[in-house]
Structures are given as C-alpha cells and as structure tokens.
Amino acid sequence: MSVFAVEYVYAAGSDATRDEHRPKHREFLAGLGANGDGLALVASGPYVDGSGALLLISSPTQAALAETLANDPFAIHGAIAVLRITEWSPVTGELAHHA
Template sequence: MARFAVELVFGPDNEKRLAVRPAHREYLASLVEKGVLLVSGPYADDTGALIIYEAADEAAVKEIIAADPYTPAGVVEWRIREWNVLMGSWL
C-alpha cells in the first residue's frame, strides 16, 4: 500500500460547500473505519484541507475521490501526490 497526500482547494461557492460538508465528513468517517483515511482536516485559514489516504495506487485514490460528495458538487479542486513517509508514528 502507498500513501497519498491529497490537497483540497476550496472553490468560491462557500455556501454550497458548507451545505455538502456534512455528507463529505460522513464519507470520510466511513473511510477511517476502513483504514483508508489516515488523517484529515482543513487548513486554519479555511482555504482548503489536507487528507492522507492509504491505497494501492493513484487510480484507487481517484476512485475514492470520485465517490466523495464534494466531487459531484464541484466545490473543491483535488491535488493528488504520492507521499513517501520516512519518519513518524505511522511507520
């Protein structure tokens, strides 16, 4: 399994994003239960968020993102980067 740092950049329609956020967070909670989502949270300046996923490959992460309620709502931009963890408690 590989780890992926996924950055969400919030779009300009804050009202729509906030309306979808409860469903987005429910979806993320289901991924925590499955061991797919390791950590997530918004930036302090509320311009976006960071999510760390564990998945087989980038294609699997893209499937996870496609199922996130934020995707069909079009309220965020997704940036995916495979991440090689060298140190820390996740090893």
C-alpha cells in the same frame, strides 16, 4: 499499500455548498475502506485559512484513490476547484508506520 497526500483547493464562493454537504463529506471520508477496497483515511482536515484541505489516505493505487474521491460529496457538488494527489512516504514521526 501507499500513502497519498491529497490536496483540495476549494472553489471560490463554495462556502455555503461546503457547509451544506460537510456532514456527508465527513461520513464519506470516515467510510473509506468500508467496502474492502483497501483505502483508509490516515488523517484529514481543512486549512485554517479556509482555502482548502489536506487529506492523507492509504490506497493500493493512485488511480483507485482518484476514482473514489470523485464520489466525495464536495466533488459531486462542485466545492473543489483543484484536486492534487501525490504519493507520500512518511519516514519519521507518528505516521511513519504507514510507509
């Protein structure tokens, strides 16, 4: 299992779309792994400046994660302009046990 840092850069002018779909987006994130696919949300949250968000997600593969994230309501409704997925190794600190 690997941990991935996922960066969402929000689409310009998507504030209303995100507001509308935020409850389903959060429900989607909270449900990661519920179907036995091996995914698990480690942490997530928006950038304070409103430009995007950072998600830390445990997943068996990057491909599986990318496929799953395509079903995020924010992605479905065009609120994400850029999606970047990078494998990450938490070596020290409170998240190190995820490595």
